[in-house]
Amino acid sequence: MDACIEREIYRLAGSFVFVLDLPQARRLYLDANGTLSVVYEAANQVAAATTLLVLASEKEYDERLDHAFYAALRVDRDGWFPAGLTAHDGVKRLICNHYLDFDSWKCTRHWPTEPLTPEFDPVRSIGTILEHTSRVIGVLSKAAQARLGLTAGLDTRLVLACARKFLSDVSFITVDAPGAELDVLRARELSRRFGLKHQILPYVEANDAQVQTWQRKASHCVTGMNMKMHPSMTPLEDMIFVGGLGGEVGRGFLWLNSGDQTKLDASGLIARLKLPQHPRLLPAVEAWLEPLQGLDSLLILDLAYVELRMSSWGFAESYAHLRHVEINPLISRSTYSAMMSLHPSLRRNNSMLVGALKVEWPELLEFPINCYGNWRDGYHRARAAIINPVRALRKLRQLGSAKLVNLYSKAERILN
Secondary structure, three states: OHHHHHHHOOOOEOOOEEEEEEOOEEEEEEOOOOOOOEEEEOOOOEEEOOHHHHOOOHHHHHHHEOHHHHHHOOOOOOOOOOOOOOOEOOOEEEOOOEEEEOOOOOEEEOOOOOOOOOEOOHHHHHHHHHHHHHHHHHHHHHHOOEEEEOOOOHHHHHHHHHOHHHOOOEEEEEEEOOOOHHHHHHHHHHHHHHOOOEEEEEOOOOOHHHHHHHHHHOOOOOOOHHHHHHHHHHHHOOOEEEOOOOHHHHHOOOOOOOOOOOOOOHHHHHHHOOOOOOOOHHHHHHHHHHHHOOOOHHHHHHHHHHHHHHHHHHOOOOOOOOOOEEEOOOOEHHHHHHHHHEOHHHOHHHHHHHHHHHHHOHHHHHOOOOOOOOHHHHHHHHHHHHHOHHHHHHHHHHHHHHHHHHHHHHHHHHHO
């Protein structure tokens, strides 16, 4: 049965929830990254999209909101609740790659249950990623009006490349949000150069009532820029917004200073996620980590990013969107498997994603990724360091440490 579900259900892309209802098994599964969030309360045997639907009333919602835990994890700034935790006592989150058993009301990992078969042929893996992503965009372009996000980043550049065959059927949007000057500039440059239909959406900040509604729809588990700027997406009502989430998996987002045998523990994973070492967080991450013993460290770090960050943070706000549907075509089991199974040397330093662009639309690389490519980069780095010196110092330490690791690696190859 497990093999059948993996074969038949997880060949699908897009956002979905799958409910298995058989006499011997009653379970709820999420898509490859849990893009449609599910929370549940085992005591009352209720599962729903948001905590407000799990609990009996708004009064109970407010009473059980754990303000101290919320503050400790800095959710009002950049924190979130990973590893199945939520802002409410007794309410848990189902994270991707786990199913919820409706008889025991326990969560069980269903993927991966063994090491992934390594792939040493980047052409094959890149081909899989490009084909699957392009196919999803093609379907979406025919289903409704599709608006693709366009920024200065690598992931939306890859989505643009995969949309090359459908440019007559789709258009692109960029929100002119505070701090997004580079995104707006690069999106305009790309649009002029390649004849893209592109719209700049004006930034509209949420008022207090809209913020409160958004937080309840997100079960008070995240905040951030999306909470502040979500009214900016009002022009996309009844449309499909096509995003670039998922591409980070292709570049080993949490891999800094790590190899296949790097020792990992709950405290170290929490530090990599830049979350506080809270006494309630440690056992939750330990419980998440325990079934992964035997897998190599880089795969565990990939899963930590997909499950503890993206599923727990990025998609906790699944139902806070206004009246538009969001689909991220880079998210699917096929694409993630292709990314995760590639040799590490082919994923570090954006090698795999840049390689995909070279295959599909090399001219897109004429424009720098996430930088101006001139004196303004130095100016913005200096300005960011003045605004947030702690973050700048951390980045410098990480960069110095990474360079040291590369130096040792080169020395080891020479000696051997």
